Amino acid sequence: MKNNRTISSYLLISPYLLHVLVFVLFPVGFSLFLSFHEWNIIGPMKYVGTANYEKLFQDQYFIKSLRNTLVFLMIHIPLQIIIALGLAVILNEKLWFRAFFRGAFFMPVVVSGVVVTILWQQLYGFEMGSINTFLMWLGFEKVGWLIDPVWAMPSIAIMATWKNVGLYVILFLVGLQSVPKSLYEASELEGATRWQQFWHITLPVINPTVIMVMILSTIGGFSLFIEPYVMTGGGPLNSTLSSVLYIYKQGFFYYHMGYAATLGLVLALIILMVVFIQRLVIERKPT
Amino acid sequence: MRKTILYILLGLFAFAFLYPFIWMISASLSEERSIAHVTLWPVAFSFNHYIKLFQSIPIARSLFNSIFVASLVTFGVLVFSSMVGYALARHRFRGRNLIFYFLLFTMTLPFQLTLIPNYILMVEFGWTNSFAALIIPGLLNAFAIILFRQHFLSIPQDLIDAARIDGCNEFRILFQVLWPVSVPTLITVGIITFMTIWNDVLWPIIVIREENLMTMPQLVTLFAVGGRSLGQIGMKLASATLLALPIIIAYLIFQKHFIQSMAASGQKE
Numbered sequence: 001m002k003n004n005r006t007i008s009s010y011l012l013i014s015p016y017l018l019h020v021l022v023f024v025l026f027p028v029g030f031s032l033f034l035s036f037h038e039w040n041i042i043g044p045m046k047y048v049g050t051a052n053y054e055k056l057f058q059d060q061y062f063i064k065s066l067r068n069t070l071v072f073l074m075i076h077i078p079l080q081i082i083i084a085l086g087l088a089v090i091l092n093e094k095l096w097f098r099a100f101f102r103g104a105f106f107m108p109v110v111v112s113g114v115v116v117t118i119l120w121q122q123l124y125g126f127e128m129g130s131i132n133t134f135l136m137w138l139g140f141e142k143v144g145w146l147i148d149p150v151w152a153m154p155s156i157a158i159m160a161t162w163k164n165v166g167l168y169v170i171l172f173l174v175g176l177q178s179v180p181k182s183l184y185e186a187s188e189l190e191g192a193t194r195w196q197q198f199w200h201i202t203l204p205v206i207n208p209t210v211i212m213v214m215i216l217s218t219i220g221g222f223s224l225f226i227e228p229y230v231m232t233g234g235g236p237l238n239s240t241l242s243s244v245l246y247i248y249k250q251g252f253f254y255y256h257m258g259y260a261a262t263l264g265l266v267l268a269l270i271i272l273m274v275v276f277i278q279r280l281v282i283e284r285k286p287t
Numbered sequence: 288m289r290k291t292i293l294y295i296l297l298g299l300f301a302f303a304f305l306y307p308f309i310w311m312i313s314a315s316l317s318e319e320r321s322i323a324h325v326t327l328w329p330v331a332f333s334f335n336h337y338i339k340l341f342q343s344i345p346i347a348r349s350l351f352n353s354i355f356v357a358s359l360v361t362f363g364v365l366v367f368s369s370m371v372g373y374a375l376a377r378h379r380f381r382g383r384n385l386i387f388y389f390l391l392f393t394m395t396l397p398f399q400l401t402l403i404p405n406y407i408l409m410v411e412f413g414w415t416n417s418f419a420a421l422i423i424p425g426l427l428n429a430f431a432i433i434l435f436r437q438h439f440l441s442i443p444q445d446l447i448d449a450a451r452i453d454g455c456n457e458f459r460i461l462f463q464v465l466w467p468v469s470v471p472t473l474i475t476v477g478i479i480t481f482m483t484i485w486n487d488v489l490w491p492i493i494v495i496r497e498e499n500l501m502t503m504p505q506l507v508t509l510f511a512v513g514g515r516s517l518g519q520i521g522m523k524l525a526s527a528t529l530l531a532l533p534i535i536i537a538y539l540i541f542q543k544h545f546i547q548s549m550a551a552s553g554q555k556e
Contacts, residue, residue: 005378008457012374013386015367019427024393027404034404041410087300090293097297103542104301107308110538110545111531112486114504118511118527119311122520128323130310162304170550219397226488230511244399244489251403252493261403268400275395 034261041257052262062263065243066270068153072242073221075157080217081210084165088172089198102173106166113163117230120159121146124231146232149239156227156240164220168213175206211282215275222271243267308531315524322520336521337529343515343522345499346529349506356421356502357484363426364480365473371427372435373461377447387436394429402493409494420494421502425484431476434551438472439465478541478548485534503530 035052039045056062087105091098108116123130124145132142145155183201192200224242228234234241234249247267251260314322318331340346374380375387405424414420442465450464466473491505498506507526510516516523538545 005457006380009374009378009380009383012370012378012457012461016371016386016390016427016432019367020389020393022408023405023424024396024401027401027408028396030404030407031400034407041407087297090297093290093293095290095293095297101297101301102546104304106542106546106549107304107535107538109549110482110534112488112504112534114486114488114508114511115311115527115531118507118523119307122314122524123307123310130307130326166304167549170546174550222397222399226508230508233512247399247402248489248493251406257403257407264399264401264403268397271397271399272395 031261031265034258035265037258039257040255042255045258048258052259053266055259056262056266061238061241061246062243064238065241065246068239068241069221069224069243071153072157072160072224073218075154076160076221077214077217079157079161080165080168081213083161084168084213085172085206085210087165087169088176089202091169091173092176102166102169105169108163109166113226114230116159116163117227120155120162121231124155124159147236149237152232152236152239156224156231160220160224160227164217171209171212172206175209176202179205207282211279214278214282218274218278219271222267222274308535311524311531312528315521315528317521319519319521322524336519336525339519340522340525340529344506344510344526345501346503346506346526348499349501349503350529350533352418352500353485353503356418357481359418359422360425360484361477361480363422364428364431365477367427368431368476369435369461369466369469369473370458371432372437373439373457373465375432376436376439377442378457390429390432394433402489406493415494416497416500418500421484421491424490425480428480430552431480434472434476435469438469442468474544475548475551478544479552482534482549 036047036049037045038048038051091102126132126142126144126147129145131145136142143151145151179202184197187197187201223244225244225248228240228242228245229248232240234245243263244267247260247263250256250263309327310325313327313329314325315336316329316332316334317325318333318335321330324330375383375390409415409420409424412419414423446464446468447460450460455464485502486504487502488504488508491502492508495501495505501509507530510526511523516526
């Protein structure tokens with residue numbers, strides 16, 4: 001009986017063991033192996049020592065792609081947190097039609113990124129896009145959203161915020177609802193203003209959510225692919241070249257499998273490091 | 288007064304989130320030369336873009352492919368992940384904690400790490416240009432296992448013991464006793480998995496090159512990027528509308544489930 005159950009335990013987890021061996025452990029090891037080789041997938045593999053790594057650290061395009069990611073994150077993260085938190089605080093009040101608003105903000109979250117990208121490419125159009133038409137109606141100049149190298153990456157960051165912010169509104173709402181009502185009542189008796197309440201009661205409680213939003217947004221920023229692929233092809237002047245798009249180009253345009261694997265490996269390490277540092281810095285800060 | 292301001296703010300944001308969708312549908316139903324004049328309603332209404340779209344790319348076929356692939360993967364994830372989650376939650380065996388911590392570790396690995404080697408694996412297996420490449424690597428995922436494990440930890444031991452006394456084996460316990468009392472978790476994992484697979488583009492682009500095997504987001508992406516849609520804004524928007532429609536309809540019907548499930552998926556960090 002006992003023995004039988006042990007056997008079934010291993011039977012139950014066997015699909016996982018097989019899956020993780022084939023699609024996680026082997027690829028990680030193989031990726032390390034590949035990074036010391038040059039291979040176009042058809043011909044023979046050639047050992048090149050650390051040449052791929054040396055190339056990577058001087059690769060203008062890779063460095064550019066990291067810089068582009070930084071630009072993206074500097075705009076995307078603050079926008080995302082401010083808008084999501086703001087909307088969540090409003091939706092936490094006793095208002096009519098809350099479910100409708102929540103549902104509306106969430107709509108872009110469920111739709112495929114391809115849809116959002118194709119749609120915003122038109123909205124961002126220079127001559128006839130809705131956004132420029134609106135700006136001109138307000139009396140502003142037209143902006144070269146996707147054709148100006150300064151604006152292209154911020155444009156993608158704004159679009160990504162529009163796409164994702166609904167999810168974070170929900171997460172913040174969950175956080176806000178966990179703040180005990182009695183704390184507000186007590187502080188009100190002591191004469192605290194709404195702003196003081198927000199700063200001293202609400203924020204500390206939802207701090208974990210803020211950290212989560214930052215980390216998820218960071219991982220999202222390093223995973224950008226479809227947006228530049230469809231909207232700009234990485235241009236203008238490589239200003240929207242993302243790291244994943246660059247890996248894709250190295251791997252599937254030029255068939256530099258060894259180099260593409262090296263890029264993936266180093267990028268993964270960078271992501272893990274950035275997330276780790278974010279955790280250290282924010283979690284230590286007392287609020 | 289204060290509430291009025293909040294309503295105006297919410298209204299403006301709701302407009303900003305909904306207007307692009309309305310514009311997209313209206314523009315896709317307008318003549319090409321009139322798209323610049325579209326604000327809310329179609330100008331010079333016509334179905335031309337949709338008719339031309341069905342004539343130029345196998346979009347109906349891609350819809351079927353997407354449904355087929357996403358359904359099979361979702362079913363696989365539910366079966367396999369609940370198996371592993373059950374063992375990790377309710378069984379005692381050597382290496383259980385090790386496997387659990389390993390699972391947590393693999394969840395943090397960025398996909399960029401395994402993208403290239405997994406593609407090479409597909410080439411070696413001869414799975415490129417086949418549904419196997421779209422389905423098999425997705426059949427299990429760490430996050431689903433953890434959700435199931437967490438859920439199964441909360442089930443009373445009596446239920447499992449009673450089934451064992453009745454002579455059920457562990458698989459029957461899982462699928463016939465535990466599944467029926469786990470519907471919310473099944474829905475959550477199901478929606479997250481289905482959405483992730485349905486919306487994935489990068490992996491299909493890498494492993495599928497044959498038009499008849501493409502998933503819908505992939506086909507629409509390649510259509511939008513390739514030369515065939517050049518100067519055909521209406522057709523591009525029609526393809527995007529068709530891609531968005533099934534999910535939007537499902538979302539409008541099951542809104543609550545969608546929001547709860549996706550909120551749960553956000554908790555993974």
